[in-house]
Amino acid sequence: MLANVIAHGTRARAVWRRRTQRRAVQGNAGATVTTPTLPQPAVNTPNDDVRPTVKDVRRISKGDAARKRGTGSRNVAHRLNADEAKDFDVARQRAGYVCTKGTGYRRERGGAPLVNTWLLWCDAMAVPSICLHRGSGSESKDQVGVDTSPLRVEKHVDAPLRAWVVEVATKHGAHLVDDDDVRYVQNDLDDERERAEARECLPTREQFDMAERRVKEQGDVVRAIKEKGHGNQHPEVAAAVVVLKQAKAELEELHAAVEEVERIEQEARDVLKARMDALVEDAIWKLPRRRLLFELPDRATAKAFAAEVVEATGIQKAIGRAKQL
Incomplete structure (x- = not known):
């Protein structure tokens, strides 16, 4: 008898949740949003060298050592307590997004273990990380974060996806x-x-030609004076040499301006290369977070929004794949 009552209560709660989420979506049914085309992750398979394995994520969530070096870090909290472990299991086995109390920060751990571990799992499966941060007070509203850093792509690649997320959130x-x-x-x-400012100072070909011509002409002047038998100490020679040095200095300034532009451009190329290398070489906790954080009007709407993003971004399919790993 008791088992039947519990089962009935569980089914009733599930029906209530579905109806509540349906109402939240129907309340915004006037706006239609096209499902986005997902960007191709930089590293597409779950167990590539840079990505952690799902089994290692579960290991470090329990405080055990990962088999793959660099999966976790002592400076990043990943070990979950009992409640967080339950929430993590719900996320990776069914929901596709993790729920935290507030931001998930725990003072004794010096971080947010559940958020970090879920980010690691999403990196393993090459999907966005979605977190529902439950408000803890009457004045605090629920927030949903959508982090696209686990895709490991440049900003211009996942820009359409992020724009779609903003559009859905607005809906x-x-x-x-x-x-x-x-x-x-x-x-x-x-x-x-x-x-751009450096390029504006870039000398033109005409400026170079004029400066080089001045150096050549003034050099001819100095030689002509010396051919008259005047030495370096002669006033005419000294005055002509001063003008020659000024012309050479102006030419050197033009070359320096070109070198400065080349230096700045090379630095930009180096930064871009380092950024691209990091996407395919660094652990996820070393990469910059790329989270969109939204505040939702109520819990049901927050869940509906998170569920819609989960469905559209292929996280449910990733859950199915992860169960086979």
Whole structure:
């Protein structure tokens, strides 16, 4: 009898959750959003060298050592407590997104183990990391974070996906709280501005020709004066040499301007190469976070939004693949 009551209660709660999420979606049914085309991950298979294995993620979530070196770090909290382990299992086995109390930060661990471990699992499966941060007070609303860093692609590659996420969030009545990419984009804009300013100072071919001609002509003047029998100490020679040195200095400044532009351009290429190398060489906890953080009006809407992103980004399929690993 008791078992029947428990089973009935479980089914009733499941039905209530589905109806609540359906109402949240129907409340915004006026807006239609096209499902995005997912970007091809930089490293496509779950067990490539740079990505952790699913089994190693589970190992370090329990505090055990990973078999693959570099999977975790002592400076990054990954070990889960009992409650977090349950939430992690729900996420990786069914939901496709992880739920945390607040931000998931634990003072004694000096970080957010559940968020970090889920990010690691998503990196293993090459899918975005989605976290639902439950508000802990009456004034605190639920937030949903969508982090595309596990895809390991450049910003321009997953820009359509991120734009789609923002569009879906707007449909659910959410507003954007934070976008990690804004800081990175600002840095890129600053670098591009520096390169543009340097290019504006780049000498033209005509300026080079004129400067070289002045050096040659003034050199001829100095030689002509010396051919008259005047030595280096002669006033005419000394005055002509001063003009020659000025002409050479101006020519050197033009060459220095070109070298400065080349230096700045090379630095930009080096930064881009380092960024691309990091995507296919570094552990996920070393890469910059690329999270979109939204605040939702209520719990049901937050779950509906997270579930829609999970479905569209292939995380449910990743769950099926992970069970076979």
